[in-house]
Amino acid sequence: MTPDALKVADDLVVSMHYTLTLDDGEVVDSSVKGDPLQFLQGFGQIIPGLEKELYGMAIGDNKQVVVAAADGYGEVDPDAFQVVPRSIFPEELDLEEGMGLRMRDQATGQLIETYIAEIRPEEVLLDFNHPLAGEVLTFDIEITGIRPASDEELAHGHVH
Ligand code: ZN
Numbered sequence: 001m002t003p004d005a006l007k008v009a010d011d012l013v014v015s016m017h018y019t020l021t022l023d024d025g026e027v028v029d030s031s032v033k034g035d036p037l038q039f040l041q042g043f044g045q046i047i048p049g050l051e052k053e054l055y056g057m058a059i060g061d062n063k064q065v066v067v068a069a070a071d072g073y074g075e076v077d078p079d080a081f082q083v084v085p086r087s088i089f090p091e092e093l094d095l096e097e098g099m100g101l102r103m104r105d106q107a108t109g110q111l112i113e114t115y116i117a118e119i120r121p122e123e124v125l126l127d128f129n130h131p132l133a134g135e136v137l138t139f140d141i142e143i144t145g146i147r148p149a150s151d152e153e154l155a156h157g158h159v160h
Pocket residue numbers: 152153156158160
């Protein structure tokens with residue numbers, strides 16, 4: 001089989017250009033000005049709603065894939081918000097809505113990512129949802145490469 005006869009299937013290394021657009025037309029991510037994204041198909045390295053649409057595609061194929069929130073970054077969890085006092089942040093830190101922060105979980109000591117949902121006079125509302133939770137994701141993709149993975153790549157579960 002020649003390399004360009006390959007079609008996307010499990011255990012293959014796929015290279016793909018993609019542009020991710022939200023429902024309001026905002027482009028949140030694109031590989032087009034840089035290197036294509038490379039990943040092992042079938043290993044859950046990209047979001048499930050996108051991965052399952054790639055099977056059978058060949059090099060040079062284009063597709064638009066619309067992924068529902070549930071198959072993307074999940075629905076917004078209303079319990080994943082937390083109000084904290086403004087005073088826990090250093091005064092010189094310029095807080096802005098939408099700003100990403102890393103907080104240390106008091107119980108586990110782990111760093112977790114959060115976003116400022118709202119700034120109130122004395123309090124800050126933090127959102128622990130993924131920033132793309134609840135969003136319908138539209139991917140415009142082009143397959144730019146497909147090759148068999150090495151035994152080592154398959155054993156490690158990622159591309160070398
Ligand atoms: Zn490795």
